[in-house]
Amino acid sequence: MKLTKKEVLHVATLARLNIDESLIDTFAVQLGDILEYVKTLDRLDTAGVPPTFHAVDKSNAFREDRTTEHLDREAAVSNAPVEDDGYFIVPKVIE
Amino acid sequence: MINLHKLTIHEAQDRLKNKEISAQELTRAVFERIEAVEPSVDAYITVTQDIAMAQAEAADKDISENNIRPLTGIPVAVKDLICTKGVKTTCASKILENFIPPYDATVMDKLNAAGAVMVGKVNMDEFAMGSSTENSGIKVTKNPWNLSHIPGGSSGGSAAAVSADMCLGSLGSDTGGSIRQPASHCGVVGIKPTYGRVSRFGLVAFASSLDQIGPLAKDVTDAAVLLQVISGYDPKDSTSIDKTIPDYRAALTGNVKDLKIGIPRQYHTSNGMSPDVLSAVQNAMNLFKDAGAELVDISLPHSQYAVAAYYLIAPAEACSNLARYDGVKYGLRDKASASLVDMYQNTRSKGFGPEVQRRILLGTYALSAGYYDAYYKKASQIRTLIKHDFMQAFDACDIILSPVTPSPAFKIGENVDDPLTMYLSDIFTLSANLAGIPGLSIPCGISKNNLPIGLQLMGNYFAETTILNAAFCFEQATEFHKLRPKL
Numbered sequence: 001m002k003l004t005k006k007e008v009l010h011v012a013t014l015a016r017l018n019i020d021e022s023l024i025d026t027f028a029v030q031l032g033d034i035l036e037y038v039k040t041l042d043r044l045d046t047a048g049v050p051p052t053f054h055a056v057d058k059s060n061a062f063r064e065d066r067t068t069e070h071l072d073r074e075a076a077v078s079n080a081p082v083e084d085d086g087y088f089i090v091p092k093v094i095e
Numbered sequence: 096m097i098n099l100h101k102l103t104i105h106e107a108q109d110r111l112k113n114k115e116i117s118a119q120e121l122t123r124a125v126f127e128r129i130e131a132v133e134p135s136v137d138a139y140i141t142v143t144q145d146i147a148m149a150q151a152e153a154a155d156k157d158i159s160e161n162n163i164r165p166l167t168g169i170p171v172a173v174k175d176l177i178c179t180k181g182v183k184t185t186c187a188s189k190i191l192e193n194f195i196p197p198y199d200a201t202v203m204d205k206l207n208a209a210g211a212v213m214v215g216k217v218n219m220d221e222f223a224m225g226s227s228t229e230n231s232g233i234k235v236t237k238n239p240w241n242l243s244h245i246p247g248g249s250s251g252g253s254a255a256a257v258s259a260d261m262c263l264g265s266l267g268s269d270t271g272g273s274i275r276q277p278a279s280h281c282g283v284v285g286i287k288p289t290y291g292r293v294s295r296f297g298l299v300a301f302a303s304s305l306d307q308i309g310p311l312a313k314d315v316t317d318a319a320v321l322l323q324v325i326s327g328y329d330p331k332d333s334t335s336i337d338k339t340i341p342d343y344r345a346a347l348t349g350n351v352k353d354l355k356i357g358i359p360r361q362y363h364t365s366n367g368m369s370p371d372v373l374s375a376v377q378n379a380m381n382l383f384k385d386a387g388a389e390l391v392d393i394s395l396p397h398s399q400y401a402v403a404a405y406y407l408i409a410p411a412e413a414c415s416n417l418a419r420y421d422g423v424k425y426g427l428r429d430k431a432s433a434s435l436v437d438m439y440q441n442t443r444s445k446g447f448g449p450e451v452q453r454r455i456l457l458g459t460y461a462l463s464a465g466y467y468d469a470y471y472k473k474a475s476q477i478r479t480l481i482k483h484d485f486m487q488a489f490d491a492c493d494i495i496l497s498p499v500t501p502s503p504a505f506k507i508g509e510n511v512d513d514p515l516t517m518y519l520s521d522i523f524t525l526s527a528n529l530a531g532i533p534g535l536s537i538p539c540g541i542s543k544n545n546l547p548i549g550l551q552l553m554g555n556y557f558a559e560t561t562i563l564n565a566a567f568c569f570e571q572a573t574e575f576h577k578l579r580p581k582l
Contacts, residue, residue, distance in 0.1 A: 008456070015414060015459040016421070016436070017452055018444040031457055033515050038403040041473050044480075051475030052482055054304050054334075055290040055531025056556065061333035075197035079425035088423050091435045 001039075002032035099124035100260040101579070104169050104317040107263060111158055111168050118154035118168025122147050122212050125170040129214070129261045132582045135242055137234045138256040140175045141183050142215040150212040157210060165324050167210030172262035174253050175216040176223060177308065178297035179203055182213075186299050187231040188221045190420050190427045190446025200297020201332065202266060202308055202325045209324045214262045217252030221448045222417065223273055223301045225249050226517055227510070230450040235507060238280060239580040240546050244504040247277030253311045254281035259582055264312040264321050268298060270305045271405055272499070272524025275536040278311050279499035279549025282538045282578060284318045284566070285311040289557050290531035291336035293322075294329030302412035303334070305405075305528040314576045315537065315567045319343035322559065338557060346560035347567040352387035354565060356380075357492030359395045362523055369502035375540025375548040376498050379569060383496070386568055393488045393495065397480040398526055404481065405525040406518055407461050407474035413451075414458030420446060453514060482530045485553075494562050495553040497523050499536045503546035523551060533559050537566045538575035547578070 008028050012019045019027060073086045082089040099121050102110070110116045126144055133139055147170065154168035173179060176186045178196035180203070185191045199207070206213070220230035228236045228251025236251045238244040239259040246255040250267030254277035257265050267274040269287035278285025286309045293308045300306060310321035323344065328337040358380065363373075384390055422428035422442035429441035447455065461470035488495060500520055510517045527534040532553055539550035550569070554562040570576050 007460075011456050011460045011463065014463060015455045016418075016439045016443055017447070017455065018440045019452070019456075020444075023449070027453065027456060030453060030514055031460065034406060034457060034518070035460070037515055038407055038470065038474075041400055041403050041407075041477055044397075044400060044477060046473060046476040046480070049476040049479050051472055052478040052529075053475055055482075055529070056334075056336065058291070058334065058336065061330075063330060071197055077424075078197055079194055081422060081426070081428035081430070090423055091433060091438050093435050 001036040003028040100128040102263065103313045104263045104320055107169060112163060114158070118151040118158065118212065119148065121168060122151035122170050125214055125262060132259050133261065135237065135582065136239050136255050136259050136261070137236050138217050138252040138259065138261055139172070139215045140185055140187065140218050140233050140252070143182055143213055146182070147212045147214050154210055154212060164208070164210040165320065166206065168212060170212045170214045170263050171206065172214050172217045172253060172256045172265040173203070174219055174250050174265070174267045176219060176268060176299040177202060177266060178299070179213070179216065182216065184216065184299070185233060186222050187219045187233050188446065188448065188451070189232045192427065194425055196297070198297065201294035201329045203297065205325050217256050217265060219252055220249035221451050222299070222413070223249040223268055223270055224413070224450050224454055226272070226276060226520055228252065229507065229511055230448060232448045237507070238504050238546070239582055240282065243506055244546060245280065245507050247280035247504060249273040250311065251277045254278050254283055254285065257281070257283045257311050257313060258580060260579065264310060264317050266308060266325070267311050268306055268308050269528065270301050271409060271528050272521045274309045274311060275499050275524050275534055275549070275551060276521065278536040280504035280547065282547030282575070283311055283313060284315055284535065284537050284576065285309065286318050286322060286535035286559065286563070287527060287533060288322060288326065288559055289533045291334055292557065292559070293325050294327070294332040294335045296329055296331035300416040302409040303416060304412060305409060315563055315570050316344060316347060318535070319347060319563050341560050343560060343563055346564050348564060349568045349571045351383060351565055351568045354388040354494065355391050355492040356383055356388050357391050357393035357488050357495040359393050359398065359488070359495060359497060361395050361398045362497040367501055368498070369542070371540065371542040372498050372500070372502060372548050376550060379539045379550045380496065382569060382572055383565070386572065391492045393491055395484040395488060395526070397477060397484050400477050401481055401526045401529060402519055402522055404474040404477040405521070405529060406457070407470050408478065410454040410458030411461050411471050412458070414455045414462065417451070417455055450514070478529045481526055485530045485532055489555045494565055497551045497553070499523055499549040499551040503542040503548055527553050532556055533562060535562050535566055537569060538578070539569070539573070540575060541578065
């Protein structure tokens with residue numbers, strides 16, 4: 001099984017990735033191989049089996065809504081690629 | 096005194112306490128060792144000598160005042176996906192190459208409170224995605240036993256640094272075997288604790304329902320000492336579990352009389368297995384039997400589906416977790432892009448390496464409209480069956496014994512173009528992550544071509560003491576943990 005070029009590009013768009021033209025075919029083959037392999041799961045009838053999304057049974061972890069220690073603004077933006085006066089700067093969104 | 100870098104943590108602790116050595120001497124010895132062998136092993140991404148020497152000086156002051164804590168003056172290395180305040184944390188990725196966390200992970204708070212000395216940050220597969228450390232975006236780490244072989248992964252730097260005596264112990268993380276497999280390949284001890292035992296606050300997330308931090312060490316006692324320090328409930332990690340922490344070291348009696356050791360028949364086939372691994376594991380079984388343990392035949396019928404289920408669940412979680420790398424708040428940004436969407440796409444494409452992109456694509460595909468039920472939900476249902484297999488097995492036995500990997504470390508470059516073959520090498524370790532149970536690897540043999548072989552022991556939820564004690568029994572009766580690579 002090999003994904004089509006269209007499928008690879010569609011998934012890449014969803015994932016916000018630009019796939020280099022030269023790599024599309026490689027990814028199509030490799031992802032196809034992996035998806036073919038995971039099809040072995042279809043051999044098993046799982047009707048009525050509840051899914052496990054979490055390894056250890058635990059319900060929501062609630063806490064009091066109180067102010068706790070937190071990063072100050074300077075620290076929070078210290079790694080921003082572009083920052084101005086404590087704000088994250090992004091390319092213009094609205095013309 | 097020479098060769099201080101060869102000491103185990105507990106040996107160093109005794110000498111520090113008796114004032115035979117100082118923490119500064121010990122730390123200097125470790126840095127001399129790093130200077131000598133790091134050029135051939137390439138385990139470290141960042142070496143933090145200034146921090147370490149200051150911490151060692153403080154440790155010596157503490158020792159002189161008899162204020163000795165669980166890791167006072169002990170040089171440790173930390174996998175480069177654990178946030179260290181003020182010290183670069185790259186995840187071995189171009190996208191985080193210059194990221195300097197403004198806070199410490201909870202495990203770092205714990206190491207610091209215990210008096211540890213941080214030697215540096217160690218290499219890994221980018222975002223912990225890989226089994227060989229070849230997927231690092233920074234450098235390729237070599238196996239100290241044979242520099243043309245991989246150290247395993249993803250915690251390859253953590254394992255290689257311990258194996259090569261470039262630290263006394265280290266922290267790694269394990270999402271599908273990333274502590275146990277490199278420990279096995281490098282001839283050291285590594286333990287993945289029960290999911291929820293160790294806080295992941297400040298651990299850069301890969302697959303949140305599977306990730307767990309754990310120690311790599313030169314012997315079982317050291318692993319117990321490190322695990323003691325990092326374990327415990329943390330309100331900052333909502334998956335952390337509030338449960339009493341046993342005294343791990345005190346549990347090491349070496350007595351395995353009447354311990355029921357489950358031998359899963361599905362794991363002990365000769366199919367695709369290295370004969371060296373098979374015979375080393377068989378010898379281990381015999382040794383446990385001689386020590387008074389009882390070997391019990393068990394079945395894990397759904398284990399054949401673990402790889403497929405894992406390689407849907409982990410990428411699905413990864414593609415969500417890695418959505419945060421968008422060039423806005425931290426990390427790389429493609430500054431040439433004019434629009435926001437172009438900036439996202441160009442940043443992510445430039446910043447992520449091929450394996451990370453492959454897994455993001457795979458996870459996105461599995462979660463995309465029309466495929467969710469067929470892939471992600473199906474895999475999550477099979478996860479339930481895998482978990483039930485273990486629950487049933489633990490009705491009949493106390494621990495489960497198996498190989499860690501089908502073969503010793505392969506050659507660098509051997510499997511890079513074939514991701515599926517690479518994934519299949521995780522076959523014995525993934526199930527413990529899917530079920531959330533603890534597992535460890537201890538050295539149990541040396542292959543004909545002189546590479547270490549590991550033995551995996553898995554336990555029931557929060558039964559770390561049981562597997563550590565069984566491992567200790569094995570270690571007492573063997574010399575494999577004392578073997579070191581010739582560098």
